[in-house]
Amino acid sequence: xxxxxxxxxxxxxxxxxxxxxxxxxxxxxxxxxxxxxxxxxxxxxxxxxxxxxxxxxxxxxxxxxxxxxxxxxxxxxxxxxxxxxxxxxxxxxxxxxxxxxxxxxxxxxxxxxxxxxxxxxxxxxxxxxxxxxxxxxxxxxxxxxxxxxxxxxxxxxxxxxxxxxxxxxxxxxxxxxxxxxxxxxxxxxxxxxxxxxxxxxx
Amino acid sequence: xxxxxxxxxxxxxxxxxxxxxxxxxxxxxxxxxxxxxxxxxxxxxxxxxxxxxxxxxxxxxxxxxxxxxxxxxxxxxxxxxxxxxxxxxxxxxxxxxxxxxxxxxxxxxxxxxxxxxxxxxxxxxxxxxxxxxxxxxxxxxxxxxxxxxxxxxxxxxxxxxxxxxxxxxxxxxxxxxxxxxxxxxxxxxxxxxxxxxxxxxxxxxxxxxxxxxxxxxxxxxxxxxxxxxxxxxxxxxxxxxxxxxxxxxxxxxxxxxxxxxxxxxxxxxxxxxxxxxxxxxxxxxxxxxxxxxxxxxxxxxxxxxxxxxxxxxxxxxxxxxxxxxxxxxxxxxxxxxxxxxxxxxxxxxxxxxxxxxxxxxxxxxxxxxxxxxxxxxxxxxxxxx
Numbered sequence: 001x002x003x004x005x006x007x008x009x010x011x012x013x014x015x016x017x018x019x020x021x022x023x024x025x026x027x028x029x030x031x032x033x034x035x036x037x038x039x040x041x042x043x044x045x046x047x048x049x050x051x052x053x054x055x056x057x058x059x060x061x062x063x064x065x066x067x068x069x070x071x072x073x074x075x076x077x078x079x080x081x082x083x084x085x086x087x088x089x090x091x092x093x094x095x096x097x098x099x100x101x102x103x104x105x106x107x108x109x110x111x112x113x114x115x116x117x118x119x120x121x122x123x124x125x126x127x128x129x130x131x132x133x134x135x136x137x138x139x140x141x142x143x144x145x146x147x148x149x150x151x152x153x154x155x156x157x158x159x160x161x162x163x164x165x166x167x168x169x170x171x172x173x174x175x176x177x178x179x180x181x182x183x184x185x186x187x188x189x190x191x192x193x194x195x196x197x198x199x200x201x202x
Numbered sequence: 203x204x205x206x207x208x209x210x211x212x213x214x215x216x217x218x219x220x221x222x223x224x225x226x227x228x229x230x231x232x233x234x235x236x237x238x239x240x241x242x243x244x245x246x247x248x249x250x251x252x253x254x255x256x257x258x259x260x261x262x263x264x265x266x267x268x269x270x271x272x273x274x275x276x277x278x279x280x281x282x283x284x285x286x287x288x289x290x291x292x293x294x295x296x297x298x299x300x301x302x303x304x305x306x307x308x309x310x311x312x313x314x315x316x317x318x319x320x321x322x323x324x325x326x327x328x329x330x331x332x333x334x335x336x337x338x339x340x341x342x343x344x345x346x347x348x349x350x351x352x353x354x355x356x357x358x359x360x361x362x363x364x365x366x367x368x369x370x371x372x373x374x375x376x377x378x379x380x381x382x383x384x385x386x387x388x389x390x391x392x393x394x395x396x397x398x399x400x401x402x403x404x405x406x407x408x409x410x411x412x413x414x415x416x417x418x419x420x421x422x423x424x425x426x427x428x429x430x431x432x433x434x435x436x437x438x439x440x441x442x443x444x445x446x447x448x449x450x451x452x453x454x455x456x457x458x459x460x461x462x463x464x465x466x467x468x469x470x471x472x473x474x475x476x477x478x479x480x481x482x483x484x485x486x487x488x489x490x491x492x493x494x495x496x497x498x499x500x501x502x503x504x505x506x507x508x509x510x511x512x513x514x515x516x517x518x519x520x521x522x523x524x525x526x527x528x529x530x531x532x533x534x535x536x537x538x539x540x541x542x543x544x545x546x547x548x549x550x551x552x553x554x555x556x557x558x559x560x561x562x563x564x565x566x567x568x569x570x571x572x573x574x575x576x577x578x579x580x581x582x583x584x585x586x587x
Contacts, residue, residue, distance in 0.1 A: 079443065079461055090307075090327050090348055095384070099312050102387045111388035112450045112574065115305060117349040121575030124444040130458055132442040133577060134356055137327040137346035145345075152367060158441075 002154050003187035004179050004194060008066040009202035010038070010058060011175040016202065017065050031172055035061055042068075046126065053094040053113035054174070056122045059085070059167040062176040063123045070180075072161050078130040082159035083120045084149050086136040087168040090116045119167060131159055141166050141177070143196040150181045151190060166199070177202055203366040204423040206437045208583065210288040211527030214281040215415035215514050216251045219261055225531045228539050229559055233513050235399040235411045242313070243383045244390065249399050250381050251413035251515035253277065271333070272308045272320060278334045278378045281416040286338070289420055289427050291372060293338035299370045300344040302331040303357035303377035304519040307348075310382040334376075342370075351482070351573030352442070353377060354417065354522020355581055359440040361421045362581075371424050377523035378416035385412055385518070392450070394486055400516075402483030402509035402541055403490050403555050405548030410484050413515020417523030419530070432534050433565070438584035439470030445576030452488050452572055456496030459578040463500045463570060470566070470582035476505050477564040478538055480529040482571045483509020484516055489572060490549050496578075498551035502568070508556045512542030522571045526581070533564045533585055 009016045013034045015023040023041050025034050031054060038061045039049055049060060072081045091114050098110040112118065117135040124133065132153060138145070150162040162181040168174060177199055181190055188194050212220060216234035217227040227234075234251035255273075262268055262276050263283075271279065282300070286293055293300075307327045311317040323329045331344040345364075347357040354377040361373035379385075389395050389410060400411040420427070421437060428434060443462040445453040453459065467473065479502065481493055497503045510525045517524055532538060538560040547555065565585040572578045 078446065083444075088326065088328065092325060095306075095309060095312070095325075098388070099384060102383060106387040106391035108388075108391040111391055114384075114388065115348070115350045115574055117573075117575040117577060118449050120349075121444065121449045121577070124446040124576060125449070128446050130444050130446050130461065133349070133444050133575075134347070134360065134442065135349045137331075137348050139326075139328045139332075139343075148367075148369070149363075152363060 001184065002151055002190045003182060003184045004190050004198065005182045005184060005187060006066060007179040007198055008062045009177045010062050011202065015065065022065065031174060052122060055091060055093060055167065055169045056113065056119045058169055058174055058176045059119035059165060060122055060126065062178045066178045066180055067127060073128040076160035078128050080131055080160040081129040082132040082153050082162045083123060083129065083165065084134050084146060084162060085120060085165035085167060086138050086142065086146065087116060087166060088139060089168060089170040090137050093170045141199055143199060144192045147190055147192045147195050154183060204368060206362045206365045206421050206423060207425060207428055208435045208437065208530055209420040209422050209427045210285050211417065211419040211530060212281045212284040213415065213417050213524050213527050214277055215413065215524065216253050217513065219280065220284060221527050221531055225528060228513050233399060233542050234413060235515050244386045248386060249396065249411045251411065252381055253414055272311065272318065272324060274308055274378055274380050275330060275333055277416045278376055279337050281418040282338065282374060282376050285374060285418045285420050291420060291427060293340050295372065296341045297371035298340065299342045299364060299373045300335050300340055301347060301357045301361050301373055301375045302334065302344050303347045303353040303375065303523060305348060305350060305353055305379055306385060309384045310380050313383045348519065349577055350575050351518060351521060352571040352577045352579040353519040355569060355571040355579035356442060357523065358419065358437065358526055358581055359442065359579060362437040362440055365421055365423050372420060372422045374418060374420050375523055376416060376418040377520040379414060379518040379520050381412045381414040396485060399543055400485035400511050401543035402485040402511050403547060403549050403553060404544050405546045407485045407490065407548060409486050411515040413517040415514060415517045415520050415524055417520050417527050419523055419527050433585040435530060435533055435583050435585045437581060439466040439582040441465035441580050443578045447576055449576065450574055452492035456492045456499055459493065459496035459570065459572055460499040462578045462580040463496065463568065466580040466582050470584055472566050472582060472584060474501050476502060476566050476568045478532060478567040479505050479507040480525050480567060480569045481507050481509050483511050483541065485511060494549035494551040494553050497553060503552050504554050506538055506554050506556050508539060508541035526569050529567050529569055530583060533567055533583060536564050537561055538564065
């Protein structure tokens with residue numbers, strides 16, 4: 001059975017893993033301070049984190065908690081772990097920040113983050129995933145599309161594990177919702193309804 | 203699984219507004235890359251392939267207000283309209299989906315005063331896609347793929363899956379991107395831009411030339427939409443991989459692109475017998491090196507190969523679709539086109555780069571792409587014998 005093995009959500013300055021709150025910070029905090037506290041809580045030194053833009057930091061932190069104690073690339077083979085992510089604003093938050101530097105001194109370190117799939121690259125580097133990856137843009141969270149996409153990858157034997165991600169960030173408004181999808185004997189079956197429910201309850 | 207056929211395509215670039223116009227220009231050895239001096243874009247002259255504004259305006263429908271659509275939306279609309287007209291497909295059909303491939307969409311609105319009088323929302327890729335779909339009265343919400351320079355190939359792969367699984371009968375894949383101050387300044391800040399027209403795989407290559415344009419391709423499981431006089435070509439295999447190495451530099455070994463290529467070839471059941479490779483070939487030092495190693499590792503380095511970047515420049519989210527449409531023309535016309543700008547091999551592993559037009563039976567072609575974020579994609583087109 002294809003199941004939602006675990007899920008992680010980050011929003012409203014709270015980080016939850018499988019519904020359990022692991023971190024909650026006051027609303028007044030800036031995103032950058034909140035995400036740094038999540039990094040500290042994770043307790044693992046990864047200096048590349050500090051070079052990332054906010055969107056990648058958000059995706060990275062959610063993936064760290066989702067995949068803690070898992071070595072998917074060893075378990076399934078690097079080429080068999082797939083990432084399917086989506087959001088509303090693409091990389092617009094960093095696009096705006098990059099464009100502010102254009103008249104003066106265009107920043108190459110910001111420009112590289114003006115593509116939303118860079119977050120897939122960052123997670124792939126960290127986790128050594130070499131499988132299929134795809135990034136889509138929707139007006140709002142699309143449980144049906146993501147569910148069908150992951151199911152097809154697993155059923156067609158194009159992947160042995162899939163991470164579904166909804167990672168959105170624009171001007172201090174943000175949310176991340178990541179699910180690890182695997183074939184297991186028991187657990188929450190991956191259906192449009194179950195995915196929708198986890199997203200709504202997040 | 204249902205076979206997925208490729209029907210008609212369009213290429214809208216500085217070389218022409220139809221696939222045939224573009225193919226003819228390429229056969230004649232013309233490149234769309236020219237020297238431009240546009241101070242609003244870049245403080246010094248640069249080489250790029252740009253669509254003429256007056257020609258675009260004149261081509262747009264006389265009964266539609268030009269001001270209701272952004273420059274890129276007009277390009278998309280014209281490209282899609284050509285494919286609909288050629289195939290006779292009803293865009294309002296409920297079994298039809300539009301898939302838009304783009305990296306930056308309407309990002310040039312940032313450069314215009316008051317967003318060129320468009321709503322800020324138009325910067326969102328899903329909103330742009332909706333405007334395009336609404337123009338044609340399409341029933342389904344379009345899907346937007348934005349995965350750096352593999353977007354176009356990934357859009358074709360996604361479309362293939364949506365049709366083979368039976369979710370849709372027809373998918374119109376349309377990829378488009380503009381040249382703007384945003385992209386020019388960015389690639390220039392990366393020191394990735396060539397100060398002459400780009401020369402993929404050449405020993406003297408100096409980097410990329412940017413280009414703008416749109417490619418549109420209809421994929422379908424409905425054989426009645428295919429032209430009888432042409433070959434019956436399917437999307438026979440596809441795959442995607444990630445380097446897991448660096449966000450802005452390619453793999454050192456090419457192993458991951460080779461992985462995607464090998465899976466796509468295996469799925470297409472063609473072994474190593476490919477007649478032509480339309481490679482990515484951006485003309486940066488590292489990309490072209492990586493590709494040469496990948497094709498060598500995949501045992502494909504003897505196969506005739508080109509990069510079309512010397513004709514169109516790097517059209518980012520459009521590149522994969524434009525190059526796929528030209529590849530399909532090559533299959534139908536049995537005509538290989540040269541890798542424009544190439545003279546002497548300058549990559550570590552040998553490649554069989556095409557140097558002039560070659561008339562040759564072509565039935566199987568491989569299209570690849572690689573991009574920022576370490577992504578690689580490969581698709582195999584196969585003509586039924």
